[in-house]
Amino acid sequence: MITAENLAKSFGSRVLWQDLHLTVGAGEMVALVGASGSGKTTLLNCLGLLDRPSGGRILFEGTDLTRLGPGGRRRFRRDRLGYLFQDYALIENATVRANLDVARRRGVRPDHARALERVGLAGREEERAHHLSGGEQQRVALARLMVKEPSLVLADEPTGALDGDNAAMVVDVLRQLSREGCAVVVATHNDGVRAACDRAFDVGSGREAERGDSAGWVVERAAERVGRAGRAEHANRR
Numbered sequence: 001m002i003t004a005e006n007l008a009k010s011f012g013s014r015v016l017w018q019d020l021h022l023t024v025g026a027g028e029m030v031a032l033v034g035a036s037g038s039g040k041t042t043l044l045n046c047l048g049l050l051d052r053p054s055g056g057r058i059l060f061e062g063t064d065l066t067r068l069g070p071g072g073r074r075r076f077r078r079d080r081l082g083y084l085f086q087d088y089a090l091i092e093n094a095t096v097r098a099n100l101d102v103a104r105r106r107g108v109r110p111d112h113a114r115a116l117e118r119v120g121l122a123g124r125e126e127e128r129a130h131h132l133s134g135g136e137q138q139r140v141a142l143a144r145l146m147v148k149e150p151s152l153v154l155a156d157e158p159t160g161a162l163d164g165d166n167a168a169m170v171v172d173v174l175r176q177l178s179r180e181g182c183a184v185v186v187a188t189h190n191d192g193v194r195a196a197c198d199r200a201f202d203v204g205s206g207r208e209a210e211r212g213d214s215a216g217w218v219v220e221r222a223a224e225r226v227g228r229a230g231r232a233e234h235a236n237r238r
């Protein structure tokens with residue numbers, strides 16, 4: 001589905017990475033891990049055409065994305081790509097319905113009700129995004145992804161600001177999208193999110209990361225762990 005080949009990125013004289021190779025297939029969910037500053041967000045931004053690599057190629061279904069012109073880049077982002085950010089990136093003063101309509105593809109009638117029901121927000125179409133809690137806003141962003149039906153999902157710390165239940169919901173929906181054939185790439189510091197992925201790629205070393213948890217990669221358990229960790233963190237903050 002998507003392959004980064006010999007990818008390099010520098011900011012001035014600072015080399016973030018070079019000769020980076022990563023392939024994520026349809027139906028796979030891969031965690032990007034690594035120390036803060038190792039370049040996880042930058043890699044997502046390169047894959048999503050929000051930033052340009054300094055060298056190498058990004059092949060998506062055989063097309064080199066780095067060589068696309070402005071029209072091709074726009075079409076790729078509009079038709080194939082779904083992004084999930086830590087800060088939700090909703091249109092704050094618009095309704096939930098309008099936020100979902102943004103993702104709507106030409107000629108497709110999106111099933112808002114089904115997507116909102118899946119994320120536990122049935123019947124909330126007419127509420128303004130900024131009236132929703134942070135967790136609810138991320139669930140709208142998840143519903144927006146489901147409505148868009150992208151081939152590739154890039155998620156940047158999507159559970160970073162959430163309590164346990166909302167974080168578990170994010171993991172569940174991302175897993176569902178990957179089961180439906182989407183390639184999912186998630187930058188995360190969260191062990192539970194990482195454990196829910198098929199594998200983890202360490203951006204700092206440019207290698208597959210060791211499996212951190214020998215107890216297994218069972219998604220349900222991972223979701224529980226995300227939940228427990230988030231609930232504990234939430235309780236500590238109060």
Ligand SMILES: Nc1ncnc2c1ncn2[C@@H]1O[C@H](COP(=O)(O)OP(=O)(O)OP(=O)(O)O)[C@@H](O)[C@H]1O
Nearest residue numbers: 011016034035036037038039040041042043187189
């Ligand atoms: N536009 C830019 N100009 C200069 N340096 C940049 C730019 N964007 C990112 N960087 C630097 O690149 C490095 C990698 O940043 P990035 O946000 O990709 O790391 P990260 O692994 O996602 O970090 P974190 O885990 O803390 O979110 C950082 O040192 C950052 O300061």
